[in-house]
Amino acid sequence: MTSPGQPAAADETDQMAQDRGIRIRKLRLNGVERPYEIDFTDTNDYSRTLSVVAGAFSTGKTSVLEFIDYCLGAKNHPPHPEIRRKVRSASLEVTLSGAPHVIERSVGEQPSAHAFVRAGRLGDIDIPPAERRLLKPTGDPRSLSSLLLSHCGLEGVELREAPTKADSATDPLSFRDLMSLCYLPNERLDDKNLLFENTHMKRLKLGQVVDVVFGVHDDKAVELGRRIGELESRLSRARADYTAAEDFLFENNFGNRIDIEGQLDQARVRARSIEIELSDVDGQILGASTFAERLRERHRAASGRARRTAMILRDRETQVRRLIPLRAQYADDVSKLVMLAEAHELFDPLRVQVCPACMNALNGAVSIDGGHCSLCRHAIPINSANTDADRVPPSAHDRPHHGTSTVHAHGQTNGQFDVSTELRATRARLREITAYIDDLELEIGDRRAEYEQAREEERQLAIQLDESTRHTVTPFLSQRDDLMRRKQESAAVVERTRTGIRMLDGLDRRGTAVTRLQTQVEVLRRERDEANIEPDRDLVIHRISERYREILTSWRYPKIDQAFIDNKLVPHMRGTSYRDASSGGRTLISMAWALAVFEIAWETGAAHPGFMMIDSPQKNLGQGKNRDAEFADSVAVDGVYRHLNTWLDGSGAGAQILIVDNAPPAMADDDVVVRFSGRAEHPPYGLISDEVS
Numbered sequence: 001m002t003s004p005g006q007p008a009a010a011d012e013t014d015q016m017a018q019d020r021g022i023r024i025r026k027l028r029l030n031g032v033e034r035p036y037e038i039d040f041t042d043t044n045d046y047s048r049t050l051s052v053v054a055g056a057f058s059t060g061k062t063s064v065l066e067f068i069d070y071c072l073g074a075k076n077h078p079p080h081p082e083i084r085r086k087v088r089s090a091s092l093e094v095t096l097s098g099a100p101h102v103i104e105r106s107v108g109e110q111p112s113a114h115a116f117v118r119a120g121r122l123g124d125i126d127i128p129p130a131e132r133r134l135l136k137p138t139g140d141p142r143s144l145s146s147l148l149l150s151h152c153g154l155e156g157v158e159l160r161e162a163p164t165k166a167d168s169a170t171d172p173l174s175f176r177d178l179m180s181l182c183y184l185p186n187e188r189l190d191d192k193n194l195l196f197e198n199t200h201m202k203r204l205k206l207g208q209v210v211d212v213v214f215g216v217h218d219d220k221a222v223e224l225g226r227r228i229g230e231l232e233s234r235l236s237r238a239r240a241d242y243t244a245a246e247d248f249l250f251e252n253n254f255g256n257r258i259d260i261e262g263q264l265d266q267a268r269v270r271a272r273s274i275e276i277e278l279s280d281v282d283g284q285i286l287g288a289s290t291f292a293e294r295l296r297e298r299h300r301a302a303s304g305r306a307r308r309t310a311m312i313l314r315d316r317e318t319q320v321r322r323l324i325p326l327r328a329q330y331a332d333d334v335s336k337l338v339m340l341a342e343a344h345e346l347f348d349p350l351r352v353q354v355c356p357a358c359m360n361a362l363n364g365a366v367s368i369d370g371g372h373c374s375l376c377r378h379a380i381p382i383n384s385a386n387t388d389a390d391r392v393p394p395s396a397h398d399r400p401h402h403g404t405s406t407v408h409a410h411g412q413t414n415g416q417f418d419v420s421t422e423l424r425a426t427r428a429r430l431r432e433i434t435a436y437i438d439d440l441e442l443e444i445g446d447r448r449a450e451y452e453q454a455r456e457e458e459r460q461l462a463i464q465l466d467e468s469t470r471h472t473v474t475p476f477l478s479q480r481d482d483l484m485r486r487k488q489e490s491a492a493v494v495e496r497t498r499t500g501i502r503m504l505d506g507l508d509r510r511g512t513a514v515t516r517l518q519t520q521v522e523v524l525r526r527e528r529d530e531a532n533i534e535p536d537r538d539l540v541i542h543r544i545s546e547r548y549r550e551i552l553t554s555w556r557y558p559k560i561d562q563a564f565i566d567n568k569l570v571p572h573m574r575g576t577s578y579r580d581a582s583s584g585g586r587t588l589i590s591m592a593w594a595l596a597v598f599e600i601a602w603e604t605g606a607a608h609p610g611f612m613m614i615d616s617p618q619k620n621l622g623q624g625k626n627r628d629a630e631f632a633d634s635v636a637v638d639g640v641y642r643h644l645n646t647w648l649d650g651s652g653a654g655a656q657i658l659i660v661d662n663a664p665p666a667m668a669d670d671d672v673v674v675r676f677s678g679r680a681e682h683p684p685y686g687l688i689s690d691e692v693s
Contacts, residue, residue: 021610023047026093055676060687082691139172148175153607186615190586192579202447216537235517242510254500264497271490299461306454313447330430330577380590547594584620611656
């Protein structure tokens with residue numbers, strides 16, 4: 001790989017190579033409290049050709065690749081609890097055909113349905129407006145997929161649903177289809193589903209994607225003509241949009257970018273100068289009016305007294321408003337108690353003087369005679385006869401505060417129904433409240449007069465202060481008013497120039513779109529003209545198959561024999577399909593297949609994005625019970641990294657490979673961009689570095 005000490009010519013070569021396709025520069029997870037960032041750039045600020053994310057299990061290594069895939073349009077982001085708690089959005093800094101861009105998507109319970117794309121880098125101070133890009137439909141020119149495919153030279157490609165039928169319906173190529181050649185997740189390494197054999201349509205589409213990337217698909221000339229026509233139509237619309245925006249800027253006299261930015265700088269300088277002058281004028285006004293300091297103190301004291309008296313007045317008035325309803329309630333209680341006493345005297349329920357049967361007056365009072373009621377002659381239990389309280393009416397128990405009435409064994413009422421105690425207490429409380437309200441009303445009058453006097457004193461002192469400082473301060477007031485007017489004018493110029501810059505940014509985006517479409521049309525026209533000399537599919541498959549065998553040989557794959565890739569892209573080893581190999585063998589075969597396609601595509605200038613991501617290259621090859629015994633002595637993990645370094649330093653210069661590995665060999669230490677320890681005492685613990693429990 002390129003080291004910082006190599007000549008500048010090598011750096012320029014790498015930079016030119018990195019202008020092809022897409023490169024990953026930085027991943028930033030924007031958290032609730034802080035960001036979490038992984039940097040894939042080198043000391044020269046180029047994208048590293050080989051980047052390794054290392055560390056312990058369950059520290060978020062795989063989530064790094066999954067978040068990159070999510071920012072490039074994958075449906076879901078990693079669902080781990082610490083990510084849901086801590087992360088609100090994910091930002092990916094990439095280069096698209098050499099130009100830096102930032103792609104951002106929100107993170108939450110529901111994956112976002114769109115992404116925001118802007119030119120520039122993470123950490124830029126002046127951030128241009130972001131462009132909203134749809135995720136579906138992928139064939140929409142405004143989609144994220146169309147943008148990414150345009151930088152791979154594949155925008156507008158249609159894939160047949162039935163490849164063998166000429167009249168088959170078509171679906172637009174999606175960048176998600178292309179990611180099957182750019183991302184080798186952990187589960188594809190050894191699950192016998194490398195080519196998506198378990199999903200028929202995905203299996204067919206993978207073959208079509210490889211053909212499209214290498215430019216060997218059927219009816220290429222017809223497909224190129226259709227794509228050229230579609231892109232020319234879009235180019236015409238883009239030119240019309242650009243011309244309309246340009247005319248609008250011209251009609252409103254915005255000028256060019258240099259003039260507008262110059263006006264913005266001048267307006268900012270004027271605004272800072274005016275702020276300094278305003279500060280000086282305020283200081284002069286204060287210095288010239290120091291003689292009136294004593295008068296100011298008197299005015300402040302009078303203002304404080306006025307506020308205090310107003311507060312006391314409001315307090316007293318509030319108390320009166322709250323006590324008047326309470327007084328009315330007590331007066332109503334007095335009326336009720338008086339009425340209750342009078343009603344008891346008129347309607348005493350305990351006096352029985354007339355026989356209820358014959359209506360004649362009784363000769364004697366009703367009593368208990370010999371254990372029987374003298375009125376009805378019913379027997380009275382002994383315990384009831386001896387208990388006076390049992391013959392007290394329920395109303396006497398229920399209303400103890402309204403007086404008492406006792407019936408003796410002989411049936412006579414002792415004493416009068418008495419509510420005098422409650423009546424006296426209620427009348428006393430009513431008198432107290434009435435007296436307190438009267439006192440408050442008298443105080444309110446005094447407080448109101450005091451408040452009026454304090455306010456008048458404050459007003460008079462304010463007039464005196466104005467009169468005493470008028471002749472000194474007035475010369476500065478016009479100067480200060482002029483400065484404020486100039487300040488507002490400068491602010492208006494700043495806002496107008498910012499609007500102009502935003503509109504110019506929009507014009508530049510439209511111009512970039514026109515240039516991109518023009519370039520694509522020219523490239524497609526050249527491809528159409530050269531369609532007759534394009535390599536045939538068999539030759540491409542042969543080159544991929546040879547590279548596949550070379551890679552396995554360099555990795556010291558044991559008993560290598562009849563290693564090839566057939567016309568259906570199925571990798572073989574020892575004459576049989578890769579699906580018959582052991583788990584460790586499938587891991588090596590899957591990586592060799594993916595790298596062979598990637599390397600040949602890069603070396604031949606095919607329409608590949610130019611980056612590759614591999615998760616866990618030591619799967620079933622490392623230490624522990626899952627190690628494949630067949631490869632225990634023959635396969636060295638160093639060989640995998642040695643091959644990658646050799647290729648990236650040679651014919652693969654400018655390409656990019658990202659690897660997630662639990663324990664990369666020592667020779668890869670210089671390529672490790674971050675190493676998660678899984679231990680709180682040795683940061684970083686993991687991707688979400690402050691989640692250590």
